[in-house]
Amino acid sequence: MSLDTRPPRQTPVRRVATPRERDEERGLPTRSLLSALVLACVALMVVDASSGAASPVDPVRRFAGEVLGPVQAGASNLLDPILGIPGWFRTNDGLRGDLADAQRRIADLEAANHQDSYLANRADELGRMCALVDDTGYAVAPARVIGYGSAQSFSNTVTIDAGTDAGLHADMTVVNPDGLVGRVIQVSSHTATVLLVIDASSTVGGRVGDTMENGMVSGHGGLADDQPLELQLIDHTIVPQKGQPVVTWGSEGGAPYVSGVPIGEVSKVFQDLRLGTYRTVLEPYVDFTSLDDVGVVVPTGGAGGAGVIEPGACS
Amino acid sequence: MRGTSRLIVATAGVVVALLLQVTVMPHFAWDGVVPDLVLLTVVGAALVTDPRFATLLGFSAGLLLDIAPPADHVAGRWALSLLVVGYVVGRLAHDHQPAQAGVRPSYPLMVVAGAGGAFIGSSVYALTGLVLRDPAVDVGQLLEVVLAALAYDVLAALVAVPLTVWAFTREPGSRSPKVTPRAPRRAPA
Numbered sequence: 028m029s030l031d032t033r034p035p036r037q038t039p040v041r042r043v044a045t046p047r048e049r050d051e052e053r054g055l056p057t058r059s060l061l062s063a064l065v066l067a068c069v070a071l072m073v074v075d076a077s078s079g080a081a082s083p084v085d086p087v088r089r090f091a092g093e094v095l096g097p098v099q100a101g102a103s104n105l106l107d108p109i110l111g112i113p114g115w116f117r118t119n120d121g122l123r124g125d126l127a128d129a130q131r132r133i134a135d136l137e138a139a140n141h142q143d144s145y146l147a148n149r150a151d152e153l154g155r156m157c158a159l160v161d162d163t164g165y166a167v168a169p170a171r172v173i174g175y176g177s178a179q180s181f182s183n184t185v186t187i188d189a190g191t192d193a194g195l196h197a198d199m200t201v202v203n204p205d206g207l208v209g210r211v212i213q214v215s216s217h218t219a220t221v222l223l224v225i226d227a228s229s230t231v232g233g234r235v236g237d238t239m240e241n242g243m244v245s246g247h248g249g250l251a252d253d254q255p256l257e258l259q260l261i262d263h264t265i266v267p268q269k270g271q272p273v274v275t276w277g278s279e280g281g282a283p284y285v286s287g288v289p290i291g292e293v294s295k296v297f298q299d300l301r302l303g304t305y306r307t308v309l310e311p312y313v314d315f316t317s318l319d320d321v322g323v324v325v326p327t328g329g330a331g332g333a334g335v336i337e338p339g340a341c342s
Numbered sequence: 343m344r345g346t347s348r349l350i351v352a353t354a355g356v357v358v359a360l361l362l363q364v365t366v367m368p369h370f371a372w373d374g375v376v377p378d379l380v381l382l383t384v385v386g387a388a389l390v391t392d393p394r395f396a397t398l399l400g401f402s403a404g405l406l407l408d409i410a411p412p413a414d415h416v417a418g419r420w421a422l423s424l425l426v427v428g429y430v431v432g433r434l435a436h437d438h439q440p441a442q443a444g445v446r447p448s449y450p451l452m453v454v455a456g457a458g459g460a461f462i463g464s465s466v467y468a469l470t471g472l473v474l475r476d477p478a479v480d481v482g483q484l485l486e487v488v489l490a491a492l493a494y495d496v497l498a499a500l501v502a503v504p505l506t507v508w509a510f511t512r513e514p515g516s517r518s519p520k521v522t523p524r525a526p527r528r529a530p531a
Binding site: 055056057061064067071076082084091095096098103106110 | 366416
C-alpha cells in the first residue's frame with residue numbers, strides 16, 4: 028500500500044460567482060446605482076415642487092435655455108423650408124377655388140364699402156329723428172320714402188313704406204329730422220301717400236316762433252323752386268323779420284298737423300302794395316329733393332307698429 | 343460598440359431626438375400630442391446596449407428633457423420615467439439573451455419594445471404628475487392624453503426605434519478592414 032503522495036490535481040476550483048458579479052457581467056445596474064438614481068429623481072422632484080418660485084432648478088433651466096434655445100431656433104429655421112414643401116404642391120383647381128373665394132370676398136367687401144356711407148347717413152338721420160322725437164314729445168313711426176310723384180302731375184307727393192300695418196291713417200303729420208314734411212293723405216296696407224307742404228294745394232297753419240303770430244303757410248309747388256313756401260300772417264300789420272323760425276300752429280286733435288314742428292325760416296319779405304299786406308317767403312328746413320327717412324307722428328303709447336320711436340326711447 | 347463612441351452616439355441621438363420633438367413634431371401634432379422621440383431613443387438604446395447603460399441614458403435624457411426650454415413641469419419627472427423605461431426595457435431584452443455586439447433585434451420586437459416603453463414612460467410620467475398634482479388635470483383627461491400619446495408613439499416607434507438601433511449597432515471600426523487599401527491612382531510627380 029502506498030500513500031498517494033502526489034500533489035493534488037491542479038484542476039481549477041469551481042468558482043461560484045456572487046449575484047453582484049453576475050449582474051455586473053450581464054451589464055445590469057447594481058442595486059445601489061438604481062436606488063441612487065431613483066432617489067436622485069425623487070429628490071429633484073421634491074426640491075423643485077416644494078420650493079415654488081425660487082426653485083434651484085430655475086437657473087439650470089435658464090442655462091439650458093441659453094444653450095438649447097439657439098439650437099432649437101436654428102433647427103426650426105433649417106427645417107421650416109422642408110416642412111413647407113407640402114404647401115408648394117397645389118392643384119390648379121385648388122388655386123382657382125382660392126382665387127374665386129378671394130374675389131367673392133373682395134366683391135362682398137366692396138359692396139359693403141359702397142353701402143357704408145349711405146348706412147352712416149341713415150344712422151345719422153335716425154339719430155336726429157330720435158332727437159326730434161325727444162324735443163317735440165311726439166311718438167313717430169319711422170318710414171322711408173320709396174317713391175316721388177312725377178312733376179307732370181303737378182302735385183308734390185311721395186310714397187312711404189308704412190301703411191295701415193304701422194297704424195297709419197289719413198291726416199297724420201309727417202316729419203323728418205329737419206322739420207315738417209307733409210301729411211298723410213292716403214293709406215294702403217303697406218304704403219301711404221304723403222302730400223308735401225310745398226304742394227300747391229297744401230296749407231299749413233304756421234306761427235312765427237319769436238312773436239307767436241299766426242298765419243298760413245301755403246306751398247307753391249315744385250321741388251326745386253327757390254320760393255317754395257309762402258307765409259301769410261293773419262295780422263297784416265306785422266312784418267316778419269328775416270331769419271325768424273316758423274313752426275306749425277297745430278290743428279284740433281293733432282290732425283292733420285300737430286303743433287310745434289319746425290317748418291322753415293323767413294328768407295324774404297315782400298310788400299304787396301296794392302293790398303297793403305306783406306308776402307313772406309319761407310325757406311323750408313327740410314330738403315325735399317333728398318327725402319329718405321321720415322317719421323309719421325302717431326299717438327303715444329298707441330297701438331302703432333313695432334318700430335315706433337317713443338319719446339325718451341333713444342336717450 | 344462600447345466606451346466613448348457609444349457615449350457620443352447616445353448624446354447625439356438624444357439631442358437630435360429632443361430637437362425634433364420640440365421643433366419639427368409640433369407640425370405633425372395631433373391635438374397637441376407629439377410622439378416622445380427621446381423616450382423611443384432610450385428604448386432603442388436599451389435594446390442593443392446593457393441595462394446599466396440604458397438606465398443611465400434614460401436618467402440623463404430625462405433630465406435633459408426636464409430642463410430643456412419648453413419644459414415647465416416639476417423637474418425630475420421625465421428623468422424618473424425614462425430611467426424606469428431604460429431599466430425595464432433593458433432587463434426584458436437582455437435577461438435571457440445578453441447583448442452581443444452587432445446583433446440587432448427583430449423588427450417586430452423593436453416595435454413592441456417601443457410600444458411597451460412608451461406605455462411605461464407615459465404612465466410613470468402621468469402617475470408622478472398625479473402624485474405631485476403638477477398639471478392639476480383630472481384622471482379622465484390625463485388618460486385621454488396618455489392614450490393618444492401612446493398611439494402616436496407606436497406610430498413613431500416604427501421608424502425611431504430601428505433608427506436608434508441602427509445608430510448604436512453601426513460598427514465604424516468593423517467596416518474599415520473590409521475595404522482594401524487602394525493603390526494611389528497617380529504616381530506622385
